[in-house]
Structures are given as structure tokens and as C-alpha cells.
Amino acid sequence: MAASSSGIVAGLTAAALATVGYLAHEAAETLPAGMGRAAQAGAVPAAGTSKAPRAKGDPTALPPESGKGARVVYSLRGDRVWLVARDGAVSRTFEVEPSAVDPAPGSYSVTSRSNAVTGSDGVPVEHVVRFASVDGVVIGFSAAVNESATPAPGPKVRTGGIRESRADGDAMWTFATIGRRVVVVR
Numbered sequence: 001m002a003a004s005s006s007g008i009v010a011g012l013t014a015a016a017l018a019t020v021g022y023l024a025h026e027a028a029e030t031l032p033a034g035m036g037r038a039a040q041a042g043a044v045p046a047a048g049t050s051k052a053p054r055a056k057g058d059p060t061a062l063p064p065e066s067g068k069g070a071r072v073v074y075s076l077r078g079d080r081v082w083l084v085a086r087d088g089a090v091s092r093t094f095e096v097e098p099s100a101v102d103p104a105p106g107s108y109s110v111t112s113r114s115n116a117v118t119g120s121d122g123v124p125v126e127h128v129v130r131f132a133s134v135d136g137v138v139i140g141f142s143a144a145v146n147e148s149a150t151p152a153p154g155p156k157v158r159t160g161g162i163r164e165s166r167a168d169g170d171a172m173w174t175f176a177t178i179g180r181r182v183v184v185v186r
Contacts, residue, residue, distance in 0.1 A: 060093050063185045067107065071181040072131075072141075072172070074162070076102050081141070081164065083175045092171050096141070097163040103132040103139045108182045113173070116145070120159045126166070127173035131182040134160070141176070143169025 062082050066073040073082040076098070083092045114128040120137075123144050130140035139160040147166060164172060176182070 062090050062093075066183045066185055067181070069181070071183050072110075072176050073183045073185065075185050076105070077186050081162075081168070081172070083171060091175070092168070094164060094168040094171075096168075099137075099139060099162045100157060100159045101134050101137040101139065103134055103184050105184050105186050108132050108184065110176050110178050110180045110182060113176075113178065119144075119161045121157060121161065123161075125161065125163075127169040128161075129172055129176045131176075132160075132184075141169070141172050 059078055059080065062084065063073060063075060066082070066084075068088060069084075070086040071084050073084060074096075075081075079098050080093060080095050082090050085091050108131040110129055110131050112130045114130075116124070116126045117128055119125045119128075119142060124146070125142040126145055128140050128142040130138055132139040135158075137158050137160040139162070141162045141164055143164050143166045145166075
């Protein structure tokens with residue numbers, strides 16, 4: 001009887017921890033501006049990513065100091081994303097609409113994904129790929145379900161949604177699985 005009781009307790013404990021983790025994630029997404037951690041735990045700025053020179057005249061060229069291997073590269077100044085394969089070849093690049101809150105330049109990992117949710121600006125979005133948090137604002141890539149009806153958020157709204165087209169969102173969703181590295185450059 002003791003062995004089955006310990007199994008039940010272990011199962012209940014695992015279920016409780018999963019529930020607490022889920023609730024913590026949901027709470028982190030609804031924190032008011034200014035509350036929460038200053039940056040995502042485990043996000044370590046990568047050396048040499050503060051400047052991202054590109055080939056002159058080619059804004060689509062991959063920033064040379066964006067790392068190696070399979071990764072998503074996001075340029076804050078260029079409002080552009082590159083999906084980079086393991087061999088360093090760019091499989092896709094596209095422009096994005098930046099979020100109101102920028103992550104610090106550095107190396108992050110995809111921490112969570114949602115197929116369809118309502119964004120922090122109230123817009124229904126799909127293929128959400130989250131990778132950072134700044135002062136309680138969760139940062140991630142997403143595509144508006146109705147691209148033509150996306151209102152610009154007010155100047156005081158602190159949102160973390162980096163918006164991409166639905167086609168680009170599909171590509172990001174396929175490429176940026178949990179744990180995929182995301183490199184943010186200036």
C-alpha cells in the first residue's frame with residue numbers, strides 16, 4: 001500500500017507543479033508595466049552583438065556578428081529577421097513591425113509557443129514564439145490573424161509582440177521550436 005500511495009503523491013505533486021508553472025506564465029503576461037524582472041533569467045548578452053554592420057547597400061545581408069549554427073536573428077535597427085540553418089545559410093529573411101518594448105541585444109532561447117492567442121494589444125494573433133521578458137513584458141514573434149485590421153498600439157501601451165506577416169509567421173513557427181536560439185542585434 002505504501003508504494004501505491006507514494007506513486008499517487010508523486011503524480012499529484014507533478015500535476016501541482018505543472019499547474020503552478022502554467023499559472024506563473026499566465027501571470028507574467030498580464031503584469032502591469034514596471035513590475036517583474038528586468039530581463040529574462042538565463043538570457044546572456046552575446047559578445048560582439050552590440051553593432052551589426054551589414055554589406056553596404058544590402059539591408060537583407062545577415063549581420064556578420066550574429067553567431068553560428070541554427071538560429072533566429074533579429075535586428076532592432078533594421079526591423080528584420082533571418083532564419084539561419086545549421087550550416088549558416090539563410091533560409092528566409094523578412095521585415096517585421098517592432099514591439100513597443102525591445103529586448104536587449106544578446107542570445108536567448110525560445111521558451112514558449114502558442115498556436116493562437118489574443119495579443120497584449122487585444123489583437124488575435126497566431127504562431128506566437130516567445131523568447132524574452134523585459135520588466136514583465138513578454139517579447140515574441142507573432143502574426144495578426146487579420147493583417148489588415150491591426151491597429152497601432154497607443155504610445156503608452158507596453159507590448160512585446162514583434163509582428164510578422166502570416167506567411168513569415170508560418171515559417172517562424174516551423175523553424176523556431178522550443179529551445180531554438182534567438183540572437184538579437186542592434
